[in-house]
Amino acid sequence: MSTLTTERLPTDISADLRGVKAWVFDLDNTLYPVENQFMGLVEKRINDYVVRTSGLPADEALVMQKSFLHNYGTSLAGLMTRYQIDPHHFLAEVHDVPLDVLEPDTALRLGLERLQGPRIIFTNGSSVHAHRVLGKLGIDDLFDGVFALEDADLIPKPDPRTFEKMLTRFGIDPATACFFEDTPQNLDPAKMLGMTTVLVGPKAFSAEDDFIDYRTAALAPFLTTAILDGDPA
Template sequence: MTLDLSHIDTWVFDLDDTLYPREQGVMGLVQARINAFMVDAVGLPADEAKVLQKQFLTEYGTSLAGLMANYAVDPAKFLREVHDVPLDSLEPNPRLADVLAGLPGRKFVLTNGARFHAARVMERIGITDLFDGVFAIEDMDLTPKPAPSTYRHFVERFAIDAHRAVFFEDTPRNLQPARSLGMATVLIGDGHGHEIGPWVDATAPDLLDFLTPYALKAAA
């Protein structure tokens, strides 16, 4: 699905399962760490802790936000333990690097993940030097997407004109506040079974395939 992005001068990307394919399994490893942390933090059996974790994700945006609202947890310990996963399954992507380099304007990452996790993932893919900034969960004061205040703080931090920006995300509801600010929105993947509402301007199964025509136009 093509989208008129001729006015865009700022390209914003979620990190996990957006800048790399979900099939590479990084978030599965993170999820396993989250499940283990939940068991220790809440004192429930693994199956009950997993149900509670999904409830937190739905109600609060992240497992950490739910834990902080209901239990005494150390957020720095959580971020360190759950994101310190091996990245052997994550493949370097020189084609993506070439396409990103061909897009006109600035590029940012907006992620509910930890800052050190974003740095590791981007370095592994080979795209670090192509981005003008990363806005991670620490920069959000631990208030994750889809909180509207997080998006406002993000655009203010980097002096972004939302009406000239496009946001790429794999979670549909995280696109809604971006659309409310005036950003164009693109859902990468199938939405994980969640509602894909009118705040989603376009969908694409693969980020690289979607971006390639825009990079070629920029280079022409």
């Protein structure tokens, strides 16, 4: 499939997703817009956890946290490497945030309903967090499964082993699957496995990586206009 961008295309041209049989979605900042700052609440709790665990001032703890994200994929993986922490306690604490800024999106629901085949959530967050968010967005009934960090034995994306475990769990053929994600480096192993890749959100048009098939600022309009199997010729 050719690389296209929904914001740079004429209105009569849409992403061609014919042949896709399974749909895999990252959760945070992908299913809802990053502008609502929901993940900022989670990140504040993560920073507080790093401060408490490391004993560092907040600004130094933030630098450490960012290095964990870069080197290990998640703050949790870095904390587990450097400190003796209970990962399940960490996941429960940092995801225990109010959901007030999240709200159902009719356009998103309509876009998801168009997709034929299983729809899967693939997140570096916890299972409880994923189900809370899906419920608040009013789309939990549209998904056939969630593959969370616990299911990955706490090995986060972009580790290829985690992708393979997710695909095996749900019996997905990567050659006929599409993966939607807001973090560019998480699309690299997906593309290597043969998945169609879509970068969602504000980074969509700044990343130059050739493992990105499609780019869109927001998920709902992309799904609403995509060309799917069974659409009129």
